[in-house]
Amino acid sequence: MLNKKLKTIASLIDKNDTVLDIGCDHAYLAIYLKQNNLCKDVYASDINSNALKQANKNIKNANLNIIAYLSDGFRNIENEAINTAVISGMGTNTILDILKYAPSHINKFIISSNNNHAYLRKKLYKNKLYIKKEIVILDNNKYYIIMLVTKDYLKENKISLKYGKANNKDYLKFLKTKEKDILAKIPKTKIYTRLKHQKNLKELTKLIEKS
Ligand SMILES: C[S@@+](CC[C@H](N)C(=O)[O-])C[C@H]1O[C@@H](n2cnc3c(N)ncnc32)[C@H](O)[C@@H]1O
Structure with missing residues (x-):
């Protein structure tokens, strides 16, 4: 069963998206997307070879055909078909490092950082990446913030960059x-x-x- 955070991320994927899940861990999101036909195609990747081994095992057990790359962020991945990257479950500094090498054909990002959300928002804005939607969820007594980020300009102010735009009381x-x-x-x-x-x-x- 997919957890609440990954389900929320999946809800932000469109049918015609070709998705790369960076930091896929055990590939649960990629498997869910493929099994439920929620996107055009999906790829997975992780920097950790043990995580990737488990990911490939799970993909095989699910009888699916999903390519899982061993890669630090986008570094070993050259695939022009990908338009959407999921970067979730890492700290803000790692996410920002990964984004530095994002190929220009990727125009949609679904980002969920473990920390420093205000700093992340400011840096995204500075790098011309705009938060279209922000969802806050509570799972097992922990808040998770999921950001849908695109290159379509949106004006922000100091307050929305600091606290987000989810308006979750x-x-x-x-x-x-x-x-x-x-x-x-x-x-x-x-x-x-x-x-x-x-x-x-x-x-x-x-x-x-x-x-
Ligand atoms: C806590 S898991 C998150 C799993 C899933 N994405 C989620 O949000 O629940 C973080 C994963 O990110 C991977 N990771 C960390 N830094 C990475 C990087 N620079 N490139 C790719 N994967 C990375 C880790 O190896 C780990 O499997």
Whole structure:
């Protein structure tokens, strides 16, 4: 059974997409997409040879024909048919490194980072990659953020880059609690750091009221 995050990612794939799942791990997403005819074609890849071995085993057991590449990001993959890349379950720095080498024919990315979402949004924007849609899901008590990213220009503002555009009230409340906890630990003498977090708290309170 596919987990909630991978199912949400699958929901953002279109029938005529040719997909590359980077960091496929055991190839669950690629297998699901192929078995359910959810895209034109799908490829998988991983940097880790053990993960790839398991991926190939699962593909074989499912009686499917999916090519799985051993590759650091896009490095060993030359396939002009691919238009969509999934990059999920890694940290923001790894995702940004992978994106640096994205071939120009890939114009759709589905990204789910494990950390630093505000930084990721800012960097994507700077690199002319625009978040069309953001979905927040809660699975096993953990929030996951899934971004649908394209090259179609979208204007952003500081607030949407910082907190995203999902407008999920519970997630915003979770961020506010985190901010409160951080603020409580900052010594009274660190005036500027406290001001920064107090500002975050105000912004989050406003967003929660609006959501
Ligand atoms: C936690 S798993 C995520 C699996 C699945 N994509 C998900 O979101 O649930 C992360 C996978 O990314 C792979 N990975 C990490 N850095 C990578 C890179 N630079 N290129 C390709 N795969 C990478 C790891 O080997 C691992 O299998």
